[in-house]
Each structure stands twice: as structure tokens, then as C-alpha cells.
Amino acid sequence: MRQEFKKHDSDIKVSIGDDCAVFKDGTIVTKDIFSEGAHFILKKMKPYNIGWRCFAAALSDIAAMAGTPLHSLLAIGIPSELEVEKLKEIVEGIKSLSSLFKVDLIGGDTIGSKFLFISFTIIGKAKKPVLRSGAKIGDTIYITGSIGNARMGYMLLRSGESPTDKFLKPIPKIREAKELIKNYHINSMIDISDGVLMDADHISEESGVGIDISSKDLPISESVIEFCKNQGFDPVFFSLESGDEYELLFSSPDEVDLPYVKKIGKIISQKGIFIDGRRAKIEGFDHFRSEI
Amino acid sequence: MRQEFKKHDSDIKVSIGDDCAVFKDGTIVTKDIFSEGAHFILKKMKPYNIGWRCFAAALSDIAAMAGTPLHSLLAIGIPSELEVEKLKEIVEGIKSLSSLFKVDLIGGDTIGSKFLFISFTIIGKAKKPVLRSGAKIGDTIYITGSIGNARMGYMLLRSGESPTDKFLKPIPKIREAKELIKNYHINSMIDISDGVLMDADHISEESGVGIDISSKDLPISESVIEFCKNQGFDPVFFSLESGDEYELLFSSPDEVDLPYVKKIGKIISQKGIFIDGRRAKIEGFDHFRSEI
Numbered sequence: 001m002r003q004e005f006k007k008h009d010s011d012i013k014v015s016i017g018d019d020c021a022v023f024k025d026g027t028i029v030t031k032d033i034f035s036e037g038a039h040f041i042l043k044k045m046k047p048y049n050i051g052w053r054c055f056a057a058a059l060s061d062i063a064a065m066a067g068t069p070l071h072s073l074l075a076i077g078i079p080s081e082l083e084v085e086k087l088k089e090i091v092e093g094i095k096s097l098s099s100l101f102k103v104d105l106i107g108g109d110t111i112g113s114k115f116l117f118i119s120f121t122i123i124g125k126a127k128k129p130v131l132r133s134g135a136k137i138g139d140t141i142y143i144t145g146s147i148g149n150a151r152m153g154y155m156l157l158r159s160g161e162s163p164t165d166k167f168l169k170p171i172p173k174i175r176e177a178k179e180l181i182k183n184y185h186i187n188s189m190i191d192i193s194d195g196v197l198m199d200a201d202h203i204s205e206e207s208g209v210g211i212d213i214s215s216k217d218l219p220i221s222e223s224v225i226e227f228c229k230n231q232g233f234d235p236v237f238f239s240l241e242s243g244d245e246y247e248l249l250f251s252s253p254d255e256v257d258l259p260y261v262k263k264i265g266k267i268i269s270q271k272g273i274f275i276d277g278r279r280a281k282i283e284g285f286d287h288f289r290s291e292i
Numbered sequence: 293m294r295q296e297f298k299k300h301d302s303d304i305k306v307s308i309g310d311d312c313a314v315f316k317d318g319t320i321v322t323k324d325i326f327s328e329g330a331h332f333i334l335k336k337m338k339p340y341n342i343g344w345r346c347f348a349a350a351l352s353d354i355a356a357m358a359g360t361p362l363h364s365l366l367a368i369g370i371p372s373e374l375e376v377e378k379l380k381e382i383v384e385g386i387k388s389l390s391s392l393f394k395v396d397l398i399g400g401d402t403i404g405s406k407f408l409f410i411s412f413t414i415i416g417k418a419k420k421p422v423l424r425s426g427a428k429i430g431d432t433i434y435i436t437g438s439i440g441n442a443r444m445g446y447m448l449l450r451s452g453e454s455p456t457d458k459f460l461k462p463i464p465k466i467r468e469a470k471e472l473i474k475n476y477h478i479n480s481m482i483d484i485s486d487g488v489l490m491d492a493d494h495i496s497e498e499s500g501v502g503i504d505i506s507s508k509d510l511p512i513s514e515s516v517i518e519f520c521k522n523q524g525f526d527p528v529f530f531s532l533e534s535g536d537e538y539e540l541l542f543s544s545p546d547e548v549d550l551p552y553v554k555k556i557g558k559i560i561s562q563k564g565i566f567i568d569g570r571r572a573k574i575e576g577f578d579h580f581r582s583e584i
Contacts, residue, residue: 011362011363012363012396012398015396015397015398015399016397016398016399016400020399021363021365021398021399029363029365029398029399029413029415030365030399031365031366031367031399031400031401031411031413032367032401033367033369033401033403033411034403035369035403035404035405035406036406037406038403038404038405039403070303071303071304071313071321073313073321073322073323073413074323075323075324075325075411077325077327077409104304104307105307105308106304106307106308106313106321107307107308107312107313107321107322107323108308108323109323109324109325109411110325111325111326111327111330111331112327112330113327113330113409114327114328114329114406114407115406115407117369117405117409119323119325119367119401119411121321121323121365121413123321
């Protein structure tokens with residue numbers, strides 16, 4: 001859609017195509033929408049966790065630029081059948097996470113709607129914004145935390161079981177991103193919202209390079225491996241296609257040595273995404289929809 | 293909702309409670325959402341006009357602060373049954389108006405949704421932002437353009453007739469607002485989105501004053517008067533409760549003499565809204581919903 005809009009001024013360093021728009025003065029802005037059915041199920045999640053999780057997802061875009069979130073605007077489409085108490089709990093979830101990262105709500109809008117949706121605009125600052133487009137051939141590719149948990153969480157929800165706090169109250173990796181850029185050269189970064197495969201592909205596309213991932217190095221937690229075993233899934237592909245994880249995928253020429261970071265591959269010259277040297281097929285991830 | 297969020301920093305001069313949030317450096321930000329059923333009817337409007345009208349509504353908040361819109365972020369919830377061609381036309385409508393006011397699209401988000409909704413975040417600048425809270429007792433209250441057209445437009449749409457271009461392609465009063473603050477002291481201003489009565493009440497509330505409106509001075513166009521006559525409506529109350537007009541309501545100690553401005557009342561000490569000296573009952577305006 002970018003091409004369809006004429007560019008009128010040059011305050012902007014980066015616009016569509018990264019996690020945030022970046023202004024020349026270091027201001028960064030991101031806008032996200034979340035809706036019933038695609039990102040959460042009102043009937044199966046506590047409203048508090050819906051608010052928290054959606055806001056975490058929006059903040060995760062700020063983390064992906066190694067930025068600091070400062071201000072937020074919130075829009076909610078409210079179905080008439082939603083009890084006021086539940087709406088308050090959604091706001092409570094947003095408030096808790098706002099408080100944790102010291103983000104001010106400065107505006108927004110509410111409308112009546114046929115179903116619940118939530119949109120955030122977050123405005124922040126990044127002294128050295130890390131883009132998707134900076135990956136260099138020879139960089140090592142790293143990931144924070146572990147993957148597969150979000151997809152497992154959705155499936156547990158669907159079957160009426162309770163997912164872990166990592167799913168219900170994810171912490172956007174804002175502090176981790178800052179520690180990374182403080183101590184290392186980080187050439188490119190993205191947060192895992194569409195799944196490692198697709199998000200790696202975004203880095204590959206924007207940087208004009210390829211990525212080779214080593215499947216044995218992927219940080220898949222024991223509980224996910226156990227879950228996949230019971231359900232008959234291949235834990236590697238299950239985890240590579242698990243979206244809404246809000247971990248960080250990044251590339252660096254340095255040897256990054258932090259307890260929450262794992263080396264999972266390298267940047268190569270041949271474009272595209274490879275798993276253990278074999279080209280991977282990238283398929284669109286449709287958030288919750290893929291599971292319901 | 294404002295009270296529920298802790299304030300963490302002091303970059304912000306004005307937050308929730310005005311048309312835009314205002315930063316100390318003159319940056320202004322507004323966020324709006326529009327949805328099928330509440331703000332437009334996909335089956336009865338050209339997608340181009342839906343895009344134009346929603347974007348005009350968002351830009352109108354910038355006009356209300358006498359600001360210049362610079363950057364926009366767009367989020368669209370797209371129902372699976374919406375043809376790509378129609379989506380393109382919506383974007384075309386947004387693009388035309390973006391081009392007219394030189395606004396850059398810098399980011400956004402799209403998701404699958406059960407019905408169409410559109411959200412804009414607009415970032416602009418205002419050297420001297422005009423607030424809702426600045427009305428002074430003794431100010432004259434003015435309005436731009438004419439009122440009643442939007443409500444008539446909706447009703448024509450519903451009955452399968454074609455509304456005027458003023459309805460289909462409203463022009464946010466950005467240039468007019470700038471001319472106003474350049475030549476006069478404007479103490480308070482708001483755009484007519486909820487109807488004159490409710491929007492006057494917002495000024496009254498935020499400024500701690502009252503407003504007395506003279507019904508015979510209201511700028512109601514001939515076509516609206518004719519329409520009301522045929523339909524059996526009182527043109528004064530029909531027009532006072534007509535929302536989504538995107539005209540400007542403002543107060544000034546000066547004698548404002550511009551061809552598109554009409555004096556309609558004055559700021560008084562007794563709080564509340566009065567029509568010809570009689571207290572008016574303010575009822576919530578629910579956009580389109582009030583007509584369908």
C-alpha cells in the first residue's frame with residue numbers, strides 16, 4: 001500500500017515495512033489491531049489477560065526496534081452485549097502492563113461494534129532503532145526465550161485447559177532489547193508475531209539476504225516437546241510456525257552471550273529461509289485463525 | 293478512563309478530553325475508529341466515499357486544534373467477503389484526501405475481521421493548539437459552514453437516494469481553522485462530530501461555562517429546511533443533533549468576519565447549553581446508529 005501514497009516530507013526515516021515507523025528525531029510509532037476470533041476468544045480467556053496480551057503485542061513492536069514506549073492511544077470497539085465489568089477488566093490488564101513499562105495513555109476512541117476489537121497506537125523513542133533491513137552476510141542469527149509456547153497456549157485454550165502465564169501475560173522484550181544494543185552490534189531485529197519462519201523471511205526480504213536455521217538449536221521448551229509428542233506434531237515445525245510469541249529474532253556479527261539468548265543460525269547470501277540447509281516453504285500465518 | 297492510568301511523564305500538555313493529545317513541542321495526535329453500521333453502510337455507499345469520509349472525520353480532529361496533519365497510520369479490519377476491488381477503492385478515497393492535505397501514510401496494520409472497520413492515527417503539529425477548555429464568559433460563539441446536511445445525507449442514503457458531495461466527500465476545515473487563528477483570538481474550538489448540542493456541551497464542560505445558542509441564527513441550508521418540511525422534522529433540532537458534520541464550533545472575543553463563519557450565540561456564566569435562553573436537554577448521539 002506504501003507505493004499508493006505520495007511521500008510529502010522527509011521527517012520520516014523508515015515507514016511501512018518495519019515494526020515501527022521511525023522519525024528522524026528518533027520518535028517511533030506503531031499501530032496494531034486485535035480482534036475477537038483472530039487474536040483472542042472472549043469466552044475462553046479472562047478479559048484481564050486479553051487486555052494484557054494485546055497491549056504486550058503492540059509493545060513488542062517497540063521492543064523490536066530497541067525502543068522505549070512512552071505514550072499510547074487506545075481504541076476499543078465494544079459489542080453491546082459486553083458487560084461493563086468485563087470491559088473494566090480488559091482495561092485493568094492494559095493498565096497493569098502500562099504501569100510496568102511506564103506508558104501514558106494519552107487518547108483514544110470507543111465505538112459500539114458488532115464484536116470486540118482493540119487497537120493501540122504506541123509512540124516511543126529509539127536512540128538507535130534496529131531495523132529489519134540491516135542483516136549482513138556472515139551475521140549470526142539469535143533468538144530470545146523459547147518458542148512454541150504461544151501456539152500450544154492457543155490449543156490448550158481451545159480444549160478448555162489453562163495455558164501458562166507466559167501465554168496469558170507475555171512480557172514484551174523491551175528491557176532485553178536495550179541490553180542487547182548496549183552490549184553488542186545488533187544489525188537487524190524483529191519480534192516473533194507471525195512465527196519464526198515468516199518473521200525470518202521479513203528480515204531476509206528487507207535485508208536482501210538469506211537465513212539458514214539450525215533446527216537442533218531451536219529453543220523449544222520441554223512442555224512444548226511433550227505436548228507435540230502427545231498430539232502428534234513435529235515440534236520443530238510446530239514451533240517455527242508459532243506466532244504471537246513476542247520473542248526477538250535478531251542478527252549480530254558478535255558472539256552474544258546472555259542467558260536468555262540462543263544462537264539458531266546464520267545470515268547467508270542466498271536469499272530465502274533454509275532449515276538445516278534445505279529451503280523452507282513460507283506460508284502465511286493467520287494468528288488465532290490458524291487454530292480455530 | 294484517564295484516571296485509571298498513572299501519569300508517568302510530563303511531555304504531554306493535554307491528553308484525553310480534547311480532540312487531540314497535545315505534546316509540549318506542539319505535536320498533536322488523534323486516533324479514531326469507524327465501523328460498518330455505526331459510521332457507514334458498505335452496501336449503500338461507494339467504497340471510495342467510505343475511505344474519504346472516515347479519513348475526513350479523523351482529519352477534522354486536527355482541524356479542531358487548528359493544526360496541520362503530517363503523518364497517518366491506518367488499520368483496517370477486512371471481512372473475508374470484501375472484494376479486493378472495493379478495498380482498493382476505499383484506499384483510493386483515503387489517498388485522494390491524503391494528497392489534498394499532504395499527509396504521509398507511515399504505518400498501520402490489517403487483520404481479517406467479521407466486518408469492516410477502519411482506524412486512523414494522525415500525527416500533526418499545532419503552533420497554537422486551540423483547546424475545548426479555553427472559552428471565556430462574554431465570548432461570541434461561531435460556527436463554520438452549515439449544519440443538518442450530514443443527518444439528511446444519512447437519511448437519503450437509507451432510502452436509496454444519493455446524498456450531496458458535502459456528505460460524501462466532506463472537506464475537513466483545516467485551512468479555515470488556520471485562517472481563524474491567524475486573524476483572530478480563538479479561545480476554544482471543537483469539530484462537530486456528535487452534533488452542535490453535544491459538542492457545545494463538551495466546550496461547556498471543559499471550559500466550565502455555559503453556551504446560549506440563538507436558534508434563528510443557525511446556518512441551516514435551504515435543502516435541509518425543505519427536507520425537514522417534507523419529513524415533518526423541526527429543522528432546528530434536526531440540525532442541532534446532526535453529527536458527523538465536521539464543521540467547526542468555536543468561541544472568540546473578536547468580531548469574526550469571514551464568509552464561511554456565522555455567529556450563533558454567546559458564552560455565559562451559567563453552566564449548560566441553552567437554546568434562546570431555555571436549557572436544552574443533551575442526549576447522546578450515536579452516529580449512524582441514531583438513524584438505522
